Amino acid sequence: MAHRKLLTGKEVALHNSRESCWIIVHGNVYDVTDFLDEHPGGSKIILKYAGKDATKEYEPIHPPDAITTNLKPEKHLGPVDPGTVEKIEEVITAEERARQARIAARPHLSEILNLHDFEAIARTVLPEKAWAYYSSAADDEITIRENHSAFHRVWFRPRILRDVTKVDWSTTILGHKSSMPLYISATALGKLGHPDGELTLTRAAAKHGVIQMIPTLASCSFDEMVDAAAPGQVQFLQLYVNKDRGVTKRIVQHAEKRGIKGLFITVDAPQLGRREKDMRQKFEAEDPSEVKQAGQGGVDRSQGAARAISSFIDPGLNWSDMSFFKSITNMPLILKGVQCWEDALEAYDMGLAGVVLSNHGGRQLEFARSGIEVLVEVVDKLKEKRGLNFPNEKFQLFVDGGVRRATDVIKAIALGATAVGLGRPFIYAFSSHGQEGVERALQILHDEFEMNMRLLGARNIKEIVPEMVDASNIHLHTVSVPNDNLYNNNYEHLQGARIREIGSKL
Amino acid sequence: MAHRKLLTGKEVALHNSRESCWIIVHGNVYDVTDFLDEHPGGSKIILKYAGKDATKEYEPIHPPDAITTNLKPEKHLGPVDPGTVEKIEEVITAEERARQARIAARPHLSEILNLHDFEAIARTVLPEKAWAYYSSAADDEITIRENHSAFHRVWFRPRILRDVTKVDWSTTILGHKSSMPLYISATALGKLGHPDGELTLTRAAAKHGVIQMIPTLASCSFDEMVDAAAPGQVQFLQLYVNKDRGVTKRIVQHAEKRGIKGLFITVDAPQLGRREKDMRQKFEAEDPSEVKQAGQGGVDRSQGAARAISSFIDPGLNWSDMSFFKSITNMPLILKGVQCWEDALEAYDMGLAGVVLSNHGGRQLEFARSGIEVLVEVVDKLKEKRGLNFPNEKFQLFVDGGVRRATDVIKAIALGATAVGLGRPFIYAFSSHGQEGVERALQILHDEFEMNMRLLGARNIKEIVPEMVDASNIHLHTVSVPNDNLYNNNYEHLQGARIREIGSKL
Amino acid sequence: MAHRKLLTGKEVALHNSRESCWIIVHGNVYDVTDFLDEHPGGSKIILKYAGKDATKEYEPIHPPDAITTNLKPEKHLGPVDPGTVEKIEEVITAEERARQARIAARPHLSEILNLHDFEAIARTVLPEKAWAYYSSAADDEITIRENHSAFHRVWFRPRILRDVTKVDWSTTILGHKSSMPLYISATALGKLGHPDGELTLTRAAAKHGVIQMIPTLASCSFDEMVDAAAPGQVQFLQLYVNKDRGVTKRIVQHAEKRGIKGLFITVDAPQLGRREKDMRQKFEAEDPSEVKQAGQGGVDRSQGAARAISSFIDPGLNWSDMSFFKSITNMPLILKGVQCWEDALEAYDMGLAGVVLSNHGGRQLEFARSGIEVLVEVVDKLKEKRGLNFPNEKFQLFVDGGVRRATDVIKAIALGATAVGLGRPFIYAFSSHGQEGVERALQILHDEFEMNMRLLGARNIKEIVPEMVDASNIHLHTVSVPNDNLYNNNYEHLQGARIREIGSKL
Amino acid sequence: MAHRKLLTGKEVALHNSRESCWIIVHGNVYDVTDFLDEHPGGSKIILKYAGKDATKEYEPIHPPDAITTNLKPEKHLGPVDPGTVEKIEEVITAEERARQARIAARPHLSEILNLHDFEAIARTVLPEKAWAYYSSAADDEITIRENHSAFHRVWFRPRILRDVTKVDWSTTILGHKSSMPLYISATALGKLGHPDGELTLTRAAAKHGVIQMIPTLASCSFDEMVDAAAPGQVQFLQLYVNKDRGVTKRIVQHAEKRGIKGLFITVDAPQLGRREKDMRQKFEAEDPSEVKQAGQGGVDRSQGAARAISSFIDPGLNWSDMSFFKSITNMPLILKGVQCWEDALEAYDMGLAGVVLSNHGGRQLEFARSGIEVLVEVVDKLKEKRGLNFPNEKFQLFVDGGVRRATDVIKAIALGATAVGLGRPFIYAFSSHGQEGVERALQILHDEFEMNMRLLGARNIKEIVPEMVDASNIHLHTVSVPNDNLYNNNYEHLQGARIREIGSKL
Numbered sequence A, B, C, D: 001m002a003h004r005k006l007l008t009g010k011e012v013a014l015h016n017s018r019e020s021c022w023i024i025v026h027g028n029v030y031d032v033t034d035f036l037d038e039h040p041g042g043s044k045i046i047l048k049y050a051g052k053d054a055t056k057e058y059e060p061i062h063p064p065d066a067i068t069t070n071l072k073p074e075k076h077l078g079p080v081d082p083g084t085v086e087k088i089e090e091v092i093t094a095e096e097r098a099r100q101a102r103i104a105a106r107p108h109l110s111e112i113l114n115l116h117d118f119e120a121i122a123r124t125v126l127p128e129k130a131w132a133y134y135s136s137a138a139d140d141e142i143t144i145r146e147n148h149s150a151f152h153r154v155w156f157r158p159r160i161l162r163d164v165t166k167v168d169w170s171t172t173i174l175g176h177k178s179s180m181p182l183y184i185s186a187t188a189l190g191k192l193g194h195p196d197g198e199l200t201l202t203r204a205a206a207k208h209g210v211i212q213m214i215p216t217l218a219s220c221s222f223d224e225m226v227d228a229a230a231p232g233q234v235q236f237l238q239l240y241v242n243k244d245r246g247v248t249k250r251i252v253q254h255a256e257k258r259g260i261k262g263l264f265i266t267v268d269a270p271q272l273g274r275r276e277k278d279m280r281q282k283f284e285a286e287d288p289s290e291v292k293q294a295g296q297g298g299v300d301r302s303q304g305a306a307r308a309i310s311s312f313i314d315p316g317l318n319w320s321d322m323s324f325f326k327s328i329t330n331m332p333l334i335l336k337g338v339q340c341w342e343d344a345l346e347a348y349d350m351g352l353a354g355v356v357l358s359n360h361g362g363r364q365l366e367f368a369r370s371g372i373e374v375l376v377e378v379v380d381k382l383k384e385k386r387g388l389n390f391p392n393e394k395f396q397l398f399v400d401g402g403v404r405r406a407t408d409v410i411k412a413i414a415l416g417a418t419a420v421g422l423g424r425p426f427i428y429a430f431s432s433h434g435q436e437g438v439e440r441a442l443q444i445l446h447d448e449f450e451m452n453m454r455l456l457g458a459r460n461i462k463e464i465v466p467e468m469v470d471a472s473n474i475h476l477h478t479v480s481v482p483n484d485n486l487y488n489n490n491y492e493h494l495q496g497a498r499i500r501e502i503g504s505k506l
Helices: A009-014 A043-048 A055-061 A066-070 A094-104 A115-125 A128-135 A142-153 A199-208 A222-227 A245-257 A276-285 A304-308 A321-328 A341-349 A371-386 A406-414 A424-456 A485-490 A501-505 B009-014 B043-047 B055-061 B066-070 B094-104 B115-125 B128-135 B142-153 B199-208 B222-227 B245-257 B276-285 B304-308 B321-328 B341-349 B371-386 B406-414 B424-456 B485-490 B501-505 C009-014 C043-047 C055-061 C066-070 C094-104 C115-125 C128-135 C142-153 C199-208 C222-227 C245-257 C276-285 C304-308 C321-328 C341-349 C371-386 C406-414 C424-456 C485-490 C501-505 D009-014 D043-048 D055-061 D066-070 D094-104 D115-125 D128-135 D142-153 D199-208 D222-227 D245-257 D276-285 D304-308 D321-328 D341-349 D371-386 D406-414 D424-456 D485-490 D501-505
Strands: A022-025 A028-031 A076-079 A171-173 A176-178 A182-184 A211-214 A235-239 A263-266 A333-338 A354-357 A396-400 A419-422 B022-025 B028-031 B076-079 B171-173 B176-178 B182-184 B211-214 B235-239 B263-266 B333-338 B354-357 B396-400 B419-422 C022-025 C028-031 C076-079 C171-173 C176-178 C182-184 C211-214 C235-239 C263-266 C333-338 C354-357 C396-400 C419-422 D022-025 D028-031 D076-079 D171-173 D176-178 D182-184 D211-214 D235-239 D263-266 D333-338 D354-357 D396-400 D419-422
Touching (some): A115 A128, A128 A276, A199 A424, A222 A235, A222 A245, A235 A245, A245 A321, A321 A333, A333 A341, A341 A354, A341 A371, A406 A419, A419 A424, A485 C115, B009 B022, B022 B055, B055 B128, B094 B115, B115 D485, B128 B276, B128 B424, B142 B371, B142 B406, B199 B222, B199 B424, B211 B222, B222 B235, B222 B245, B235 B245, B245 B321, B321 B333, B341 B371, B371 B396, B371 B406, B406 B419, B419 B424, C009 C022, C022 C055, C115 C128, C115 C424, C128 C276, C128 C424, C199 C211, C222 C245, C245 C321, C333 C341, C341 C354, C341 C371, C371 C396, C406 C419, C406 C424, C419 C424, D022 D055, D115 D128, D128 D424, D142 D406, D199 D211, D199 D424, D222 D245, D235 D245, D245 D321, D321 D333, D333 D341, D341 D354, D341 D371, D354 D371, D371 D406, D406 D419, D406 D424, D419 D424
Parallel strands (some): A211 A235, A263 A333, A333 A354, A354 A396, A396 A419, B182 B211, B182 B419, B211 B235, B333 B354, B354 B396, B396 B419, C182 C211, C182 C419, C235 C263, C263 C333, C333 C354, D211 D235, D235 D263, D263 D333, D333 D354, D396 D419
Antiparallel strands (some): A022 A028, A028 A076, A171 A176, B022 B028, B028 B076, C171 C176, D022 D028, D028 D076
């Protein structure tokens, strides 16, 4: 493609129809005519930019290499002469103007007191489809909420009268120092929430001495995130395994060369989950009369952003692939998404470095148990079967899903985890306040750790022991007998003493 | 009745009073004068059509042979000359016009993402009494909801790193191939929801390779449903046993001759349940001053559609009748409505082909346990008492009630069921979008099966094993201690960070 | 008092002040000057009738002999000449007019489908203070609701394929035939709900062949209720034991003479409960500035109707009194209000005829367990300690509290009760529709019994066996961990498919 | 400072800026220029009073010696000549006027029926920041509510037929007579709720013969509270241990000299909790642009009132300090805030007089278990390990948190506690109605004890035995499986019988 004359905006503009559709992304021209019906996000949104520069629309919702990966090389038409491209005048909708006003009216960072606050703000200031993508989960979204409420079934047994003047909650994760027993877990499409995307996480992690797990499906490229790291900053890599193992090999070896310290292979997502909040967004971007019925041939364009970006993932990945990974890298291998003791045991017996007990933030199999619940079972059984004690340097257990407070983290540590992953909370932090939001989130966790370790009577991570929690209710999944509506309607709620009428008028 | 001269519309029109009341149904004239006080739906609605053609009103809410069965032969006055019957001008009420507008505004089929969606639409577009009949259940409707929530007490233990490129969730039911481990269960009065009634189910079942269980109380006739079947399409028959065993024998032997592959004898309905939503509808169709008090002689016309169509059912049906059924048919016999292990064991010992663990969709005995709960007990006890393992070819267990997702079905399969019946979800599908709705519902289940089998790590039905679920909470029926309203009223809910005033104004 | 000249209305009218206050009740004049400060209902309401006829106000809220019992004989001034008493013109308030309109707009009796319905109507048509008295319960009213919800922790294990053509739910209670395994329990102050008061119960009981338990604190007199009974109609007597055993002896022996068949001695009310709904009513009837502070001498007039009528009850009643009762009557003795197995055992060992497991409808000790829960414990322990099986002719167990459906009754029978008492449901029935309401309530229960016995597979009371229920959760008192409001506020509920805008506009 | 000439108001008024800031408190002048940035409540509020008399603002929210303790002696500039100080004209805001109107419209004391009522009124009449300080608790405020609801998992097993004419619920606490088995627990900053602050408690305690525990962080001084005590009135002291043990020694020995009968050393608060309701109040009192980000040096002024007043507390306090306390006082030593049996055992083995099982009213470690739950464990284990029976004279167990009714107290007594502490309920009582409110609260408890002991069948404290409660559910922490919103939205709630349209119009 070298030596080719630069294309001009005018030339591109001629290809502005379903019959011939070119678009410009990051200064390069692509012929997407044949791709229109394949586009997971539907043809309508592409046709809107037919013959034009689509970069602004494209960028936040695609990994950087999405277009080059999905389009055959002959459809890469080469660079466009930037001066010749007409600027698109952005029409700002009333809805968008209102959103901008809300962004301007965000509370000051110092008014953010906990991680919930970021989520509340993010929900208000994110574009609807970004919120839908981030917040959505599988089926009826029962699992995502169970992840959080499972922590509420674990209660503390704090110890008193220990000198807690100095408390230290730093730890080591896969041999690397971390200022807290947690890490920033991998999440996709960061630019939906903030123009700097995942880089906000990289930079904030550096400031606070925590480890970032780089996602395969980031909006920023892998190298951007590694380049943004501070000297000595530790990063892990989350990996979706490609059907083409050659691609995977390149990614892994490149990562190792760039200094990545651990490889977290996602094993709970042979197919990405149906997330209906995300899927419902599609119908607004699409002319309903154009949407083909699912299952009747063609690409089903109604499956939401998650499906749209994940078709390369190999559902054939299996235990025998572990030797392949061992053959291509010396990074410690950790399975992300283990959900029962049998598979944790298998991972241990295979000599892997650890497992993340996770149900993918409730986004994959509905009614998969929470990581904190699985942790109890894994610790029990691996002690029984292999005599292991946890936390364990040789085989480390991680948990993610539903964490909002340092107390959640401390419960997992007490039960045997080495560290806990947080994903959405940091997404919401940068969606709300950018990198500073992530830093504030880490600072809040810092403050909570300091206080709660004192109150628990644990001066360091080792002193957080199983006896400090009562997890005897962890396996209890109760559903109340349905309401007796007729009885309840008849019951007249008690009314307490009240201010006389005048009071309420004022 | 041969050779009789055709009656004319004019003649019929003379009998338009309580004293002499004739009506026309499907081109035949009936003298219903003596039947007025017996009509389970009340006399008022009949009198409205006295001397006129009542077909349009009659059709959706009666099985095809209701009038011929309930009226003595001498009251069948023979055919009317169609040209002589005055057309009734239908007055369309404002309410009905609004309903038609809602029908026109239904979302496109591709926007339906799950089975709940059909129910939401059906609730909106069905006539009130149809919705009441379909959705109603026993007493305080606690059991119907428990049926659904019982599934929420069962959680998955998924396996990872299995090659799930190909997953196959087809199975065999009573020896017949089914594309999924589910069947369309028998439900009554399909024309309340759609003019094509149960035929929508027959046709959609053919397209998707699933089995339809034909109901005794269908709006379409048995033969219509069999005629509508595709070549080789498998159908079962659900049977309410008539007090007159001769009638039952005729039905069963006719069914066998027509190729029905299994006879599901309903055993949980010696008397049809009181369903109050349905019953309350009656009072609108009736002049209150005319309604006699229940229990004071005459027919109690306030018992709703369910009672109205079921007076023929024999409450005397018992175990000794099983030899009768064996003597009249070679179809496999399955009891529908078994609710404890003792009766499942008895069915097995009697050599029957299986049982459906069901409480009739919560429409019969309030506080009967859900099928999924009973399944756990039955599998345990039949293993203990007879050494049986499930799923079992020789004695098949089925479950119905409360199913909305493929995950629900998979839970039942893991616990030992051969297949699961779905009733209301398909009713709501055709009430919402006709046959295409049913097809879309089956397609959605197809998609959910594919994804969930992958996520569970089961490549085929046999790989869905008991270890993949935690059902330890299945017998837990909790009711929260009633609210302390005074305390709760005093508690001030936490408020998180918020956008400043301006934001919310926009 | 014989030969005294009749007092005239004019004479009485002179005593119309706090200094000298006479009132007329049922044609007799009483000097209540000294009683003003003692009146549990406050002085204000008496002073309103000073010098006038107070019968209409007095009647519904007092047992017939309240005034003669509480006032010294010398204050009974004798009869008034009726012709000389000025008629009081009743002023009908707007609130009362609205209530009368609601009464006129009650649904027809045939539209009442269950016992809840009567309560819904009663709540609407009762005067506020009557509703408060009837519906109120102890403290935070948790126990009253637990009584009902405890039944929801018991689920059925129905049997199939039994010939249930004929089902019979009649039984015998203390040797007396009852058409159903239930009785009308004693409740106070019936005239608050209906001018005929408890007589509506007596008459309806006769029609339906059930037994009425006559209350000590009825609005109608004991003899009125016995006189109203049909020939052969069985009645029991509920007894509050008077500090003066002579009074009690007279009542008991009079009752036995009049044919009462069982004596139910209330043992859960040495002091009547504080019922705050009832108590709050007091402040409207009272000039707040007049209300003395509780506990500072004088009578505390703020304790509601319950306290007002019960000061005679003996808190000294104890086990040694049982020999007294045996010495004065041959009626079977039953303790009403037993709440643990230890006391049930004691009653058995003392040779009493039975016990009612009851917490007084949740009106006495808050957090007393429900009768149905205590039943499970009593049956277990009396079998273990004394080898008793239940139901048992010699020592009968009764349960009351929270019953609304025949299924509730059947659960108690299955667990060993002889019969179940219903109180409030019948009060609400007559408050809503008088005697006919009570009859309809009984008819509804009749219908429910018929259906549910068929559905359960029990042809008679004896066939309702313990194996037919799962009561394994009966002792489970759960309270959900308090809501995480910040998390829940952030969670965006799933929205299903919806009709497009136009639909909802119509 | 003797002989110094009195400062004048004019002189002080010159120092009215950030550069030089003097204020007057209680007639003394302080130079707070250097303290501005250290003030936990922020500089803005001080600057408002720069050069003026700040007493009125200062008083309710600081312990009396706050300013003298926190300011170096050289900044104590000595007394001001009162006649020379300009009176500040108070501007009354509309909000404050509305609050005053609500205060005027409070219900009469006799209309207060339970402790909840005081809370309802207090919430309405307290200034917002006072309510926030009193009602706030840790993190998501789950623990504070669990404290109350834990009592709901304990149910009574009352005994009948005991002569309960006389019931006596008085007891002895650490050898001292108490009219009830409860005491007024230590709570901070009483003047936020009432100008007389904690003195209202002292005086009401005297009237009702109960013991007050004097708080370290009271708004009134220790001596004021002791001076206010009636002759012979028993008081305990709650102690936050100062980093400077000399200060602590002085406090303790002074207390003993003044006749304090027990020393309750707080051990659950090495650092005071983050209470977000309280913290959110800060942002209103502060110019947001001035608030420095937490954790970036300087004092974090956003931590709420709790932190503001507690920086002196020693997080180094530990078991070895117990010998120090034994060496400086003969008062019985009790640890307040024990939360597991291990620490209770340690306290016993160290020879202390008892422990308060408490999580500090839910204000410290979120997910710490309730006192009533810990009680069950402590009683079990101390019996097992040391053969102790409870209640026990030698080693007394106390419980606090969540108590609102006498039944709550009785449950704790039955389970082995000597007495129960109530904090917030009394705060709300004086916030609502001053000292009379506290008296009324005690009277209500008195009434509830009398009734409930009768109903329970316990004539004195000793007769309240473990068999009288069922605490088998105490360790059960359930969280319902999250709602299935789509299913629940589709479910149409049953509607009962209803008054016809006209009724509801009136």
